[in-house]
Amino acid sequence: MSATTPRFAGLRAVVTGASRGIGAGIAERLAAEGADLMLVARTLDHHPTLTGSLTETAARLAGYGHRVEVLAADLSDPGDRARIVPEAVERLGGPVDILVNNAAAAIYQPLADYPLRRSRLTFEMNVHAPLELMQAVLPGMLECGRGWIVNLSSASARLFDGPPFRLVEPGTSLAVYAASKAALNRIVNGMAAELYGTRIRVNAVQPRAAVLSEGAAALTGGTLRADQIEHLEEMVEAVTALCAAPTELTGRICSSLDLIGELDLQVCGLDGRPWTRPEVSA
Template identity: 40%
Template sequence: MSEARINPDGALKGRNALVTGASRGIGEAIAARLAMEGARVVASARTAEEGESRLSGTLHETVERIRRAGGEATFIKADLAQSVERERLVEEATAAYGPIDILINNAAITYFIPVEEFPEKRFKLMMEVQVYAPFHLSQLVLPAMRERGRGWIVNISSPAGLHPQPPYGRGRGGTVYGMCKAALERFTTGLASEVHEAGIAVNVVSPGLVDTPGVAVHGLINEQTRDRVQPIEYIAEAVYRLASGDPKTMTGRIEYAEPFLKSLAVKPAELV
């Protein structure tokens, strides 16, 4: 991995990035990686300060991490399950730094419950946060992207979006999660085709299994899966590459982080 540092004259100099789900885990890593290339980063999530969540990590800590390293960042607390909150988020992010050049849709809320037992309220909440929120946020940032003739949207998916394959066994109740990610990926490719001529790239990064606070809560890392754990730097690097690529050629992609970086002959940078 290359040395961790903020490069104010990096490839993202002068660009404004909005990263959702950035209080911890993958979102925090993405925010740091974009800032390392000179982007002004707006980090958003529901957890702004310590004590607001049972999970470790806060927006305050994410922003302080970037600022200590010499980067530029601010945070906006928002609940993406609420339409009015999504609208406020984009308005305040734009007021802070200017129109959004890069939108990273990473926020998620996930329940692993078998279909027969899945409550309607939780089903609708997952669809709202993982599918409609990225759709709505994209709607909100696209007009300014069109006006400037450039923009990058990266949606964070999961291999759960792939169809299960035989031999079938006892599942973990991940059907609804898989539905959300499959829908997100189809949205990505569809939107990419719609905005290609406007110079806007829309892509997916699908992480492998990553050791994050959310993954730990669901117990997804165990003796059977431990050898599949992927360093978080791979996901952050893949997102950065898709958020800085040529929209004419690097769009409409569903990329798995590690093989994508190998195809570019790129090693992930160490994070600040």
């Protein structure tokens, strides 16, 4: 990153699920490096049980001096999410250059009694919404002759080894969520292949370990060991690397820490400044 020419200067980005956690971290790093942003989440203000809000993220990002817009939209509602890209184009003053599909639904429950309504909601949020947002940004990206689409995936998309099956918490309770991420991975790869040669890069990135955001902490109940956790700054570094990926880096389902090693990246803080990984106690 140049001190005189920030990496994302002049680019317009949309980040979903930007109230807190990974989404808010990605948005801050993009703003710190010069992007204008549309931040999207279901509500503007506080979640009843989680800290952070879209309003708070926007206020923090305003300090970087670039345009920050917010939009409350329910990504599980096709009509509501159809507003996102047109409003981003209008309010940011041009086509979307970067789309980060971060918002997701994660409802853990054993499969034997998993309700159909929850399965439908999971796939609506984690598969249909990202695909529709990708489709919505494509005309502008094709006209500009460039674009970056990054989708947040999950290592849970891998199959369980077995039999015998040696499961760890939450075990099969995440199978519907995992299936939705596996479907998203296949769409990412297919979209990249379909667009190859257009300079539109389509990738996915997943944590190699758990990123202990507010939502993840609530789901896991503090059961993860230190060696099962990666830092938010590391995940954000991998995501933003794909937001600036060269044309040949497309169609990948990347692991965050592996990508950092592959590209020999120096992990920075959310403000774009040098960052030192905290020591992990034994």
